[in-house]
Amino acid sequence: MVESAFDPAHEFQTLNFKAETQQLLDILIHSLYTERDVFLRELISNASDALTRMHFILLTERDVLDPDAELAITIVPEPDKRALRIIDTGIGMTADEMIENLGTIAHSGARAFIQALKENNANPNDIIGQFGVGFYSAFMVAERIEVISRSYKPQASPARWISTGRETFNIGPCEKVNRGTEVILYLKEDASEYTQETRLRQIIKKHSEYIPYPIYLGQDKQPVNRQSALWRQPPQQVKDEDYEAFYKQLTLDFQPPLFHLHLVIDAPVQVFALLFIPASPERGPLSARNEEGLKLYARKVLIQEYNRDLLPSFFRFIDGVVDSEDLPLNVSRESVQASRVLAQLKRVITNRLIEALKNWAKEKPDEYTTFWQRFGRFIREGIATDEEYGELLAPLLRFPTLFKPDQWLSLEDYLLTMPARQDKIYYLLSDSLGSALNSPHLEIFRRHRYDVLLMTDPLDPFMMLRLKKYQNIELVNAASEELPPPESPSEGQDLSESLLSVEEQTRLINRFKSVLGEKVADVRITQRLSESPARLALQQGSPSQEIQRVYRLLQSDYSLPKLVLEINPHHPLIRSLYNLPDNDPLLRLGIEQIYENALLLEGLHANPGDMVKRTEEILLHALQAKTT
Numbered sequence: 001m002v003e004s005a006f007d008p009a010h011e012f013q014t015l016n017f018k019a020e021t022q023q024l025l026d027i028l029i030h031s032l033y034t035e036r037d038v039f040l041r042e043l044i045s046n047a048s049d050a051l052t053r054m055h056f057i058l059l060t061e062r063d064v065l066d067p068d069a070e071l072a073i074t075i076v077p078e079p080d081k082r083a084l085r086i087i088d089t090g091i092g093m094t095a096d097e098m099i100e101n102l103g104t105i106a107h108s109g110a111r112a113f114i115q116a117l118k119e120n121n122a123n124p125n126d127i128i129g130q131f132g133v134g135f136y137s138a139f140m141v142a143e144r145i146e147v148i149s150r151s152y153k154p155q156a157s158p159a160r161w162i163s164t165g166r167e168t169f170n171i172g173p174c175e176k177v178n179r180g181t182e183v184i185l186y187l188k189e190d191a192s193e194y195t196q197e198t199r200l201r202q203i204i205k206k207h208s209e210y211i212p213y214p215i216y217l218g219q220d221k222q223p224v225n226r227q228s229a230l231w232r233q234p235p236q237q238v239k240d241e242d243y244e245a246f247y248k249q250l251t252l253d254f255q256p257p258l259f260h261l262h263l264v265i266d267a268p269v270q271v272f273a274l275l276f277i278p279a280s281p282e283r284g285p286l287s288a289r290n291e292e293g294l295k296l297y298a299r300k301v302l303i304q305e306y307n308r309d310l311l312p313s314f315f316r317f318i319d320g321v322v323d324s325e326d327l328p329l330n331v332s333r334e335s336v337q338a339s340r341v342l343a344q345l346k347r348v349i350t351n352r353l354i355e356a357l358k359n360w361a362k363e364k365p366d367e368y369t370t371f372w373q374r375f376g377r378f379i380r381e382g383i384a385t386d387e388e389y390g391e392l393l394a395p396l397l398r399f400p401t402l403f404k405p406d407q408w409l410s411l412e413d414y415l416l417t418m419p420a421r422q423d424k425i426y427y428l429l430s431d432s433l434g435s436a437l438n439s440p441h442l443e444i445f446r447r448h449r450y451d452v453l454l455m456t457d458p459l460d461p462f463m464m465l466r467l468k469k470y471q472n473i474e475l476v477n478a479a480s481e482e483l484p485p486p487e488s489p490s491e492g493q494d495l496s497e498s499l500l501s502v503e504e505q506t507r508l509i510n511r512f513k514s515v516l517g518e519k520v521a522d523v524r525i526t527q528r529l530s531e532s533p534a535r536l537a538l539q540q541g542s543p544s545q546e547i548q549r550v551y552r553l554l555q556s557d558y559s560l561p562k563l564v565l566e567i568n569p570h571h572p573l574i575r576s577l578y579n580l581p582d583n584d585p586l587l588r589l590g591i592e593q594i595y596e597n598a599l600l601l602e603g604l605h606a607n608p609g610d611m612v613k614r615t616e617e618i619l620l621h622a623l624q625a626k627t628t
Contacts, residue, residue, distance in 0.1 A: 012172030015099065036141055036191070040075075040200070041207035042134035043086045043183055044215065045301050047073045050090025050181060051213050054152060057091065064152045065092075065179040074216045075204070075224075077195040082187045084194055089180040093149040095159035095171055102135065102147060102161055102169070138183070139165040141191035148174055149181040210300035229300050231274035231321055235262040247276050250295075251319055252288040255279035258371050261356045269344045275320035275353060281375055292316040297323035310346050312389055314382030315353065317375060322349065354392050361396065361410070369408050372398045377459055384462035394470055400433060402442055402452040409453075411470045417451060425470060427453035428478045429461055429545055431603035439601055440532035441479045447486045447530065452478050461549035479545055480538060485527045500569045500578070508578050512565065515591040519562070526566035533571040536563040536598045560604060565595060589618050 051071045057064060069089045076085040093101060138145055143164065150158035158176035163169035176182075185194075193199050197218055204215055210229035217224045230238060230246050244256045256279065263273040275294075283289065293306030293316075300323060310322050326341050361368040372379075379397060383390040398408035414425060426445060430436035436454040445452050455464070467475060500508065505525050512523040521539040529535060538545065542561045552560070567574055573594070580587045593614055599605040 012170055014168050014170050016168050037203050038207070039137040039141055040086075040194070040203050041301060042137045044073060044075075044204070044208045044211060045299075046135060047086060047088035047090060047181070048208075048211050048213060048301075050088055050092070053091045054089070054179075057152060063154065065150065065154050065156075066152075069179060070214070072214045072216060073211070074221060075200060076217075076219060077197060077200060079192070079195040082189075082192055082195060084185045084187060084200075086183045086185075087180065088182075089178070092151040092156075092179050092181055093159070094151045094153075094156050095173070097151070098147065098149060098159055098161045098171060102163075136165070138185055141187055141194055142185040143188050144186040146184040146186075147181060148176055148184070150176045150179055152179050206305075207302045209302070210297065212300060229272075229297075229323065231262065231272045231323055232264075232300070235264065238262065243274075243276075246274070247319070250276075250288065250321070251278065253278055253284060257319075258367065258374075259357075259360060261353060263349065263352055265348060265352070269341055269348060270325045271345055271348065272323040273320065273349055275318050275349075277371060277375070278317065278319060279374075281317050281378075289319055294318070295321040296327075297321060298327045299323070299325055303327070309342065310349055311353070312346075312350060312382060312386050314378045314386060314389075314393075315350070317378055318353070350389060351392070354389070354396070358395055369398065372396075372408060377457060380457060380459040380463045383467055384459060384465070390466055394467060399427075399453040399455060401454060402428075402437070402445060404451070405433060405437055405454065414451065414453065415471065415473070419449060422448075422450050423473070424481075425453070425473055425475045426450055426478045426481065427455055427464065427475060429455050429464070429549060432456055435601060435603060439479075440529055440535035440598070443530050443532060444483050444485065444528040445478060448483060450483075458553060461546040461553075464546045465550065477545055483528065504578065505569060508567070508569065508574070511577070511582075511587065512567065512591050512595075515588050516565065516595055519595065520565045521562035522564045524564060524566055525569055529566070529568035529571070531571075532568060533573045534565055534567045534594050534598050536602055536604070537566050539564050563604075565598065567594075586618065586621050589614055589621070593618060 051073070055071060058067065066089065071089055074085075074087040076087065077083075078085065145163055145165075147161040148158065149161075150156065158174050159171060160174035161169060161171050187194055201217060201224055204217070204224045208215060209225050210227065210232075211225055212227055214223055214227060215225045216222060230242060243260045243262070247253065247257045247260065257276040258279055259277040261273070261275045263271065263275070265271045265273075289306075291306045293304070293308045294310050295302060296304040296307040296310065307322070308316070311318055322345070324341075324345060327345075357368075357371075360371075376398065379393050382393045383397075386393075394411060396410075398410055399414075400407065401409050401414065411425065418425075428436055428439060428441060430439060433454060433456055436442075436456060442452055464475070464477070469475060509523045509525065513520075516523070526535070539562065542548075543551075548560060569575075573590070577587060577590050577594075580590075593611070596605060596611055596614075600608055600611075605611075
């Protein structure tokens with residue numbers, strides 16, 4: 001409490017704050033607030049609180065001063081006096097209440113607060129929430145503040161409070177006929193901008209647009225704010241065109257959003273939210289939202305323009321607003337204190353958003369496909385990086401497949417088409433859809449009629465290092481899976497004249513090894529190929545294909561481990577090479593070309609241009625053979 005109390009026998013009195021108050025005011029004015037505009041938000045919020053209390057009193061009492069007065073806030077700039085007035089018709093205050101309420105800093109324990117700062121070397125933002133001193137932010141712009149107030153109680157007398165933000169304040173009686181409070185700021189020389197109606201309107205629009213009471217500006221009382229917040233209306237009462245209009249106002253995006261989600265939640269935390277997925281992940285040059293993050297409101301008062309803590313980072317493309325009555329704010333209302341409530345808000349909003357995206361995918365698959373093609377990389381990123389939500393995102397994935405390359409299948413779709421004998425989900429990593437479809441790794445899957453997910457995004461290998469199972473079914477890389485050949489040969493394949501004896505196979509392998517040398521870890525015969533002459537496989541103990549691709553993307557100088565070249569002894573090209581004499585130049589050219597073709601299909605060829613000269617030599621030999 002202050003050191004002396006108000007004595008109504010005196011016309012005007014000077015009362016002392018405790019000694020620590022000046023130090024505390026210095027902290028509040030110079031250290032806590034990051035932008036001066038917030039003083040107006042604070043004063044409007046205080047006025048709104050007074051109006052809300054008056055509203056509840058009017059529900060049960062009629063013996064009040066000015067019972068029919070409109071519950072409203074009026075802001076009047078006075079440029080000639082370099083002054084600004086903020087007037088409300090709220091509950092008002094008596095002289096004693098002004099001492100108590102406007103002396104909140106001292107009342108709340110300035111000594112304990114300052115001691116906590118010294119002992120813990122703490123940031124004021126982290127421990128000041130309980131002090132409730134937003135009113136004093138006005139001293140950032142004002143050299144003197146006067147508060148004139150009259151209580152709603154008919155017999156109460158009006159009072160005036162005056163302070164320059166130093167060690168004392170003055171209080172005494174005054175003349176005021178109407179109920180409510182008037183805060184008069186006598187502005188500093190460098191704060192005269194706050195007497196300009198255009199500037200004031202801009203601040204009100206940004207921070208106090210949805211205060212539930214009308215805000216009037218200027219002597220002619222021009223209405224400024226909307227009052228009604230779309231996100232607080234029941235979703236069933238809001239039309240699609242209203243959502244679209246709000247989105248365009250929020251973002252200045254000329255294209256309508258792909259998707260919106262309107263949340264009204266009471267438990268476990270109370271929250272209202274309106275979230276949008278834009279038409280494009282790239283923000284336009286005229287966008288009103290030039291940073292990532294959601295607009296955060298507390299009781300319809302803007303707290304943060306860009307809050308990045310209410311959704312995981314992989315949902316950073318989402319635009320929208322979140323509003324809650326439960327947020328524990330620091331005194332400046334510029335940031336939210338770390339708390340269980342904030343964590344709950346993030347969890348609730350994220351889970352609801354993921355569930356809504358799943359439903360959207362089921363109900364409107366074509367629209368969801370458009371979303372996936374534009375924003376799928378963010379979902380992949382979430383699975384690759386977020387331990388808490390990664391597993392929940394798996395149903396949102398979409399892929400082309402071996403048998404349906406022109407469609408986008410979910411993992412659930414894949415499971416529904418699996419043959420009864422298949423017990424794994426197969427996928428293939430590749431640089432492009434064309435390379436994937438031509439991959440020799442897929443031949444045996446075609447023969448078994450096992451579909452394969454085709455993954456061609458650079459983030460896919462990162463994702464697959466985390467995504468090991470779906471619905472308890474293992475996901476396996478088709479390139480490393482050793483399936484047995486089907487019992488019957490491929491359609492049209494005649495093995496009667498293509499079988500090689502063990503000795504012939506050894507001779508064939510030795511020919512490849514002698515040509516390729518240290519380029520490969522080994523050469524071996526495979527029975528899994530039917531259409532391709534060869535494929536490259538990992539040698540036992542090598543890092544997985546996923547890890548190798550990650551290293552290649554992260555390290556430009558990464559050297560791949562040597563691979564095993566598997567050759568198909570039934571392929572006509574391999575048979576023809578086998579039949580060539582040892583001294584035929586086509587033998588070396590053909591083996592090198594087969595190896596580099598395999599590198600090319602794997603996306604591993606360091607310089608495909610090197611193949612041109614060899615291709616020309618092979619063509620020359622073939623043409624000369626035809627003309628001789």
